[in-house]
Amino acid sequence: MITKPVISAVEAARKIKDGAVLHVGGFLGCGSPDGIIAALAAQGTKDMTLVCNDSAIADPKSGRVTGVAPLIAGKQFSRMIVSHIGTNPETQRQMNAGETIVDLVPQGTLAERVRAAGMGLGGVLTPTGVGTEVEIGKQKLTVNDRIYLLELPLPGDVAILKAKRADRAGNLQYAKTARNFNPLMAMACALVMVEAEEIVEIGEIDPDEVHTPSIFIDFIVLAAKREQP
Amino acid sequence: MITKPVISAVEAARKIKDGAVLHVGGFLGCGSPDGIIAALAAQGTKDMTLVCNDSAIADPKSGRVTGVAPLIAGKQFSRMIVSHIGTNPETQRQMNAGETIVDLVPQGTLAERVRAAGMGLGGVLTPTGVGTEVEIGKQKLTVNDRIYLLELPLPGDVAILKAKRADRAGNLQYAKTARNFNPLMAMACALVMVEAEEIVEIGEIDPDEVHTPSIFIDFIVLAAKREQP
Amino acid sequence: MIEYTENKEIIAKRIARIFKNGEVVNLGIGLPTLVANYLPEGVTIVLQSENGMLGLGPAPAIPDPDLTNAGNQPAGVLPGGCFFDSAMSFGIIRGGHVDYTVLGVLEVDQEGNLANYKIPGKLVPGMGGAMDLVAGSRVVIAATTHLEKSGASKLRRRCKLPLTAAREVNLVVTDVGYFEILGDKFRLLEYFAPYTPEWIQEHTDADVLVTSTCSCCSDL
Amino acid sequence: MIEYTENKEIIAKRIARIFKNGEVVNLGIGLPTLVANYLPEGVTIVLQSENGMLGLGPAPAIPDPDLTNAGNQPAGVLPGGCFFDSAMSFGIIRGGHVDYTVLGVLEVDQEGNLANYKIPGKLVPGMGGAMDLVAGSRVVIAATTHLEKSGASKLRRRCKLPLTAAREVNLVVTDVGYFEILGDKFRLLEYFAPYTPEWIQEHTDADVLVTSTCSCCSDL
Numbered sequence: 001m002i003t004k005p006v007i008s009a010v011e012a013a014r015k016i017k018d019g020a021v022l023h024v025g026g027f028l029g030c031g032s033p034d035g036i037i038a039a040l041a042a043q044g045t046k047d048m049t050l051v052c053n054d055s056a057i058a059d060p061k062s063g064r065v066t067g068v069a070p071l072i073a074g075k076q077f078s079r080m081i082v083s084h085i086g087t088n089p090e091t092q093r094q095m096n097a098g099e100t101i102v103d104l105v106p107q108g109t110l111a112e113r114v115r116a117a118g119m120g121l122g123g124v125l126t127p128t129g130v131g132t133e134v135e136i137g138k139q140k141l142t143v144n145d146r147i148y149l150l151e152l153p154l155p156g157d158v159a160i161l162k163a164k165r166a167d168r169a170g171n172l173q174y175a176k177t178a179r180n181f182n183p184l185m186a187m188a189c190a191l192v193m194v195e196a197e198e199i200v201e202i203g204e205i206d207p208d209e210v211h212t213p214s215i216f217i218d219f220i221v222l223a224a225k226r227e228q229p
Numbered sequence: 230m231i232t233k234p235v236i237s238a239v240e241a242a243r244k245i246k247d248g249a250v251l252h253v254g255g256f257l258g259c260g261s262p263d264g265i266i267a268a269l270a271a272q273g274t275k276d277m278t279l280v281c282n283d284s285a286i287a288d289p290k291s292g293r294v295t296g297v298a299p300l301i302a303g304k305q306f307s308r309m310i311v312s313h314i315g316t317n318p319e320t321q322r323q324m325n326a327g328e329t330i331v332d333l334v335p336q337g338t339l340a341e342r343v344r345a346a347g348m349g350l351g352g353v354l355t356p357t358g359v360g361t362e363v364e365i366g367k368q369k370l371t372v373n374d375r376i377y378l379l380e381l382p383l384p385g386d387v388a389i390l391k392a393k394r395a396d397r398a399g400n401l402q403y404a405k406t407a408r409n410f411n412p413l414m415a416m417a418c419a420l421v422m423v424e425a426e427e428i429v430e431i432g433e434i435d436p437d438e439v440h441t442p443s444i445f446i447d448f449i450v451l452a453a454k455r456e457q458p
Numbered sequence: 459m460i461e462y463t464e465n466k467e468i469i470a471k472r473i474a475r476i477f478k479n480g481e482v483v484n485l486g487i488g489l490p491t492l493v494a495n496y497l498p499e500g501v502t503i504v505l506q507s508e509n510g511m512l513g514l515g516p517a518p519a520i521p522d523p524d525l526t527n528a529g530n531q532p533a534g535v536l537p538g539g540c541f542f543d544s545a546m547s548f549g550i551i552r553g554g555h556v557d558y559t560v561l562g563v564l565e566v567d568q569e570g571n572l573a574n575y576k577i578p579g580k581l582v583p584g585m586g587g588a589m590d591l592v593a594g595s596r597v598v599i600a601a602t603t604h605l606e607k608s609g610a611s612k613l614r615r616r617c618k619l620p621l622t623a624a625r626e627v628n629l630v631v632t633d634v635g636y637f638e639i640l641g642d643k644f645r646l647l648e649y650f651a652p653y654t655p656e657w658i659q660e661h662t663d664a665d666v667l668v669t670s671t672c673s674c675c676s677d678l
Numbered sequence: 679m680i681e682y683t684e685n686k687e688i689i690a691k692r693i694a695r696i697f698k699n700g701e702v703v704n705l706g707i708g709l710p711t712l713v714a715n716y717l718p719e720g721v722t723i724v725l726q727s728e729n730g731m732l733g734l735g736p737a738p739a740i741p742d743p744d745l746t747n748a749g750n751q752p753a754g755v756l757p758g759g760c761f762f763d764s765a766m767s768f769g770i771i772r773g774g775h776v777d778y779t780v781l782g783v784l785e786v787d788q789e790g791n792l793a794n795y796k797i798p799g800k801l802v803p804g805m806g807g808a809m810d811l812v813a814g815s816r817v818v819i820a821a822t823t824h825l826e827k828s829g830a831s832k833l834r835r836r837c838k839l840p841l842t843a844a845r846e847v848n849l850v851v852t853d854v855g856y857f858e859i860l861g862d863k864f865r866l867l868e869y870f871a872p873y874t875p876e877w878i879q880e881h882t883d884a885d886v887l888v889t890s891t892c893s894c895c896s897d898l
Contacts, residue, residue, distance in 0.1 A: 002700040027510075104582070108594070120769065120771075121341070130624065131621060141379070143352055176436070180547075184545055207755050231504075256729045258750065312805060314804050337810030340765040408730050408762065
């Protein structure tokens with residue numbers, strides 16, 4: 001198995017260009033590639049489209065900031081495709097001010113759309129959103145007397161992921177609820193970079209326990225050690 | 230976590246009734262629930278519909294028989310929905326004699342149709358089969374200038390699976406290529422029974438390494454010890 | 459004369475009695491989360507958390523940054539639980555493998571429509587997982603105080619806010635009673651002392667049918 | 679006068695030179711499987727097996743009943759390989775993550791149509807994974823002897839048998855030459871000594887364009 005280059009977070013950020021469609025793993029910041037995000041925030045790349053579960057947390061009271069929130073604070077996205085923005089008021093401010101476009105997508109639909117992009121499907125039929133604003137502009141199909149919406153794939157230019165462990169070939173394992181969208185985004189993007197807490201030799205991960213196969217991964221970044229809580 | 234009843238293969242077979250749509254895990258017999266299959270063959274349940282990757286192996290020369298082949302030999306299926314019948318000539322004989330209906334489905338499409346049934350999707354769009362006999366009778370949709378076939382969910386009444394390990398709650402782990410369709414069928418059927426080589430206590434399987442969550446499993450059968458090769 | 463006093467505890471307690479052993483339940487953020495505190499002795503349910511877990515449990519003393527609930531609070535996993543990705547998580551939800559989902563409410567109406575994700579021009583948090591949960595779960599329970607602070611009924615004839623899902627709510631539990639939605643009516647199954655069926659009909663801006671088996675629940 | 683002799687080894691050898699380091703390849707049952715024996719020194723590819731594996735390797739001395747290739751023969755897994763279910767396996771295939779698929783042929787035509795799964799009334803093994811592999815892989819390589827035992831050309835103007843996929847074949851390697859399918863023609867890229875472009879054109883029942891860079895390959 002060939003090995004994948006291990007690069008710095010700064011080098012990873014450099015591979016992300018203005019205007020990129022960027023998939024970012026994480027759920028309110030749990031399972032986000034924070035090192036690459038910090039480097040990307042410092043780099044100031046603009047006009048990106050974000051595909052992420054949510055716009056993470058930026059709490060004006062506590063000062064707590066998680067996940068993609070630094071990129072949103074830097075106005076680096078001209079569009080966001082997310083399921084939830086309730087914990088980051090700046091997102092809603094930018095949306096109301098017309099500074100960014102926010103497409104709200106039901107979370108399960110978002111997951112299937114990202115998966116469909118990775119798996120070569122032209123779309124999926126979901127019952128979610130029928131009879132709501134979500135159905136506006138979408139094709140409806142009736143199957144076995146139930147109405148479904150046709151939801152289309154959501155591919156990206158770049159995915160940045162967070163993993164617990166990577167081997168040098170790029171096989172990944174995620175930890176607990178930090179898994180979330182990471183394995184789906186790994187399959188959906190042209191360029192895929194993972195920030196791993198630990199990089200191990202090939203053969204150290206049991207082949208029955210690989211969450212994301214190596215072939216999806218292009219570059220590996222070693223995550224900075226976590227501060228003790 | 231509540232525990233699931235551990236029953237015998239004979240008791241499992243008794244839960245499968247004439248006319249049932251039966252999903253059977255395994256790929257040419259690798260990863261098949263052989264004990265439940267043997268009991269079901271002895272029981273002689275009729276008019277079932279088989280959903281399985283293939284009709285397994287029944288080699289008239291070597292005498293080798295794998296997977297669902299004993300059920301086919303007993304003419305227990307009035308219909309089979311499979312991707313491949315080339316290694317079991319009896320299937321083709323029954324088909325040509327009009328004793329059974331065989332629907333040949335591309336393997337990846339079969340996998341997505343079973344998954345869609347489990348995951349509450351109304352169908353998926355696949356490029357596979359466009360321009361071939363497989364497209365006959367199916368709705369075609371064009372997405373981003375590419376033609377796709379709408380493929381519909383394939384739910385079942387009963388799934389019988391093979392796992393390496395089950396805990397008493399029903400969490401499953403599969404071994405190597407014996408995984409194949411098993412985790413997909415686990416989600417797609419009303420009644421799900423697994424034949425496990427080993428049954429362990431709750432807590433013994435790492436929650437990050439569960440392949441099929443316990444909630445899908447209704448009954449557990451302990452597999453007979455394998456003969457040494 | 460009965461005076462209305464908001465009582466979230468009663469709502470959580472009554473909902474907690476609905477579940478049977480082994481059922482899979484998703485509890486929404488806020489009021490629904492309280493339900494976990496009142497499960498009867500001997501009833502073991504499996505909590506699904508849409509961020510990718512079955513077997514959601516209380517957080518350990520030292521929180522694990524890789525283990526949160528869907529509201530990003532520290533969480534734990536019970537023995538026999540497991541983790542999975544978001545496609546699997548919503549496959550479990552959409553595929554009908556979650557027996558009950560319990561959600562908070564902005565409005566719920568007698569047709570089973572639910573609005574709980576958006577107040578146009580005011581609050582647009584996004585639907586998160588709510589639309590899938592309501593469309594996919596076997597039984598949808600709306601959990602809500604019966605009246606707003608203003609005294610207006612949360613149970614409506616027809617929702618005015620943008621819907622989370624159409625005709626998917628099956629049960630409504632408020633702090634005055636327990637309702638089933640059927641035939642485009644709120645059918646009162648139980649009323650909670652000191653409230654009476656008459657009081658409930660008067661204070662609900664919708665059609666409330668008192669079922670023939672409707673009974674008083676006074677031990678909450 | 680050149681006499682045609684079937685030579686599967688040459689086909690496998692030439693195909694083995696196509697791949698670059700790290701590419702993901704699916705080898706069909708039969709002739710394509712031979713390709714793995716002829717990979718050049720220093721080129722490491724990743725073999726995908728559609729029954730749920732990346733890193734397919736040779737079988738161990740004692741076969742593992744839980745580890746087979748897609749033809750149900752005992753197999754092994756190389757370090758860094760991994761296992762997954764059939765939805766993931768075909769997601770990898772359909773999603774374009776397999777760089778090359780190499781398949782055997784009943785007929786292949788100059789439009790890139792492939793027939794390899796069915797001879798109506800005679801042989802109906804089913805398509806197995808072939809339809810997904812041909813529709814989904816980035817590059818599809820048809821591997822076939824140039825002539826049938828009868829002397830008929832396997833390369834056709836138009837397939838007559840039921841198609842496995844329409845217009846998906848990119849490259850054809852036979853025991854006489856290496857072709858690209860483009861503009862509804864077989865474009866000859868290389869001819870294998872002792873055969874000549876003229877011989878190939880004469881013995882192919884389709885339009886064969888000899889490209890300007892077409893060269894003789896004599897070291898197979």
